[in-house]
Amino acid sequence: MPLPTAPPSPLAPLALVRPVSDSLADCELSHLERVPIDVGRAREQHGLYVDLLAELGCTIEWLPAAPGSPDAVFVEDTAVVVDEVAVMARPGAASRRGEIDAVAAALAGRRPLARIEAPGTLDGGDVLRVGKRVFVGRSARTDDGGRDQLRAILEPYGYSVEAVTVTGCLHLKSAVTEVADGTLLLHPDWLDPTPFAGLDLVAVDPAEPFAANALRLGATVVLPAAFPRTRRRLEAHGLAVRTVPADELAKAEGGVTCCSIFVDSPAGPGRRI
Ligand code: CIR
Numbered sequence: 505m506p507l508p509t510a511p512p513s514p515l516a517p518l519a520l521v522r523p524v525s526d527s528l529a530d531c532e533l534s535h536l537e538r539v540p541i542d543v544g545r546a547r548e549q550h551g552l553y554v555d556l557l558a559e560l561g562c563t564i565e566w567l568p569a570a571p572g573s574p575d576a577v578f579v580e581d582t583a584v585v586v587d588e589v590a591v592m593a594r595p596g597a598a599s600r601r602g603e604i605d606a607v608a609a610a611l612a613g614r615r616p617l618a619r620i621e622a623p624g625t626l627d628g629g630d631v632l633r634v635g636k637r638v639f640v641g642r643s644a645r646t647d648d649g650g651r652d653q654l655r656a657i658l659e660p661y662g663y664s665v666e667a668v669t670v671t672g673c674l675h676l677k678s679a680v681t682e683v684a685d686g687t688l689l690l691h692p693d694w695l696d697p698t699p700f701a702g703l704d705l706v707a708v709d710p711a712e713p714f715a716a717n718a719l720r721l722g723a724t725v726v727l728p729a730a731f732p733r734t735r736r737r738l739e740a741h742g743l744a745v746r747t748v749p750a751d752e753l754a755k756a757e758g759g760v761t762c763c764s765i766f767v768d769s770p771a772g773p774g775r776r777i
Contacts, residue, residue, distance in 0.1 A: 517721075518767040519562040520610055522579045523569045524550050524753075530574040531756040532597045534644060534674050539755055546752040550577060553726075553748045553763055560721045560746070562766075567610055573603050577753070578762040580677075581627040581645075582607040584654065585767055588661045590615035591654060596625040596645030607765070614767050618657045626650030629675030629762060634682055636662055639699060641676025642669045670695045673713075677761050681718045683725045683743055689734070691716040706741055709733035717759030726760050 529541045558564055570576035575597075582603050584591040590611040592604055608617060620626045630641035631654070638658060640651045648667075655665035672694045673679050679694035687704040690697065691713050697705065708715040708731070715731035718738075725743050727735055728750035735745050750760060 517562050518565055518614075519554075519557045520565050520567055520579055520607070520765040520767060521550075521554055521557075521763060522567040522576050522606075523547075524577045525569065525571050525574055527571060527574040528577070528756055532575055532599060533757055535672070536755065536757055541755050542752055546577075546756070549749050549752050550763060553750065553760065556726060556746060556748055557721070557764060560724055560726075562721070565610065568606050570603060570606065573600065575600050575756070575758075576603050578629075578756075578758045579603075579607060579765050580762045581629050581675075583611060583765055584626075584628050584631045585611065585615060585765055586633065586658065586661065586663070588615070589657065590617050590767075591657055592617060592619045593626045593628050594620040594622065594624060594650060595627050596643075596647070596650075611765075611767065620650050620653050624649030624651075624653045626654060627675060628765070629677050630670075632676055632680060632682065633663075634686065634688070634703065636664065638663050638665045639668050639676060639680075640665055641679075641695075642667050643675055645675065666699050668695055668699050674757055677717055678714070678759065679716050681716060681720065681761060683718050683720050683738060683741075684723075687741070687743075689716050689718050689725075689738065706737060709737060714754065714759065717761055719760040719764070728754065728760060730754070 524547045528543050592608050625647050627645040630646040632639045670676050670679050680688050680690035683689045689706050691708045712731040712734045715734035719726040725745045729747040738745050
């Protein structure tokens with residue numbers, strides 16, 4: 505039976521984003537101490553992030569606010585979107601499962617939808633695509649069942665799915681992200697780099713462990729402003745970096761990849777999940 509195909513992409517990449525909830529301070533936390541969060545400041549920083557995505561060429565689509573879901577702004581965790589299909593995640597934190605429906609509604613019609621089904625769990629933050637290779641974090645949020653389901657969905661489209669064990673951080677993409685074709689930014693203490701042999705690896709500055717979560721948009725790398733040393737490392741590697749203030753959302757354990765889902769690849773080198 506032929507695989508369903510997605511409708512053709514519009515010209516501009518579409519970024520799905522979701523407002524910061526008033527309840528953000530009740531977010532899930534795994535590796536950070538709970539500290540007071542200024543929701544107004546988080547909203548302001550999120551606004552600057554969205555402005556930067558627009559400046560870099562994205563069309564922005566706002567998902568509906570979800571006041572009862574503290575972590576709703578971290579939309580990345582709700583879906584894995586590739587050119588051929590959108591896979592609705594099943595977050596490892598039960599408190600986050602109510603975030604899925606609105607995202608599925610936004611993706612329906614743009615991609616055929618597949619779903620990670622119970623009892624498997626998978627967070628989008630654990631999924632890193634490098635070309636046709638999809639790396640999936642073995643984390644507290646994503647289990648073997650979730651990963652096996654993702655493999656069964658993606659393999660027919662020519663993707664391989666490989667497990668990567670992460671320790672000491674929330675998601676695989678807390679520890680590694682792609683910053684250019686075949687170039688990864690990583691924090692070596694939080695993962696076993698063996699699966700990435702053969703790729704070009706740039707380590708974060710040891711003083712900035714959280715800097716490994718960078719967002720690549722075409723030829724630009726978006727990085728939190730709090731990581732100047734890692735910024736210099738990326739620039740020394742020939743990469744163009746733009747920074748955003750993100751420290752308030754970081755108190756909720758969110759980074760720059762977490763706050764968007766890209767539905768269409770921007771022109772030029774492909775955006776990575
Ligand atoms: C959570 O623990 O689920 C949220 N407080 C943070 C999620 C960040 N998402 C991401 O890294 N992809």
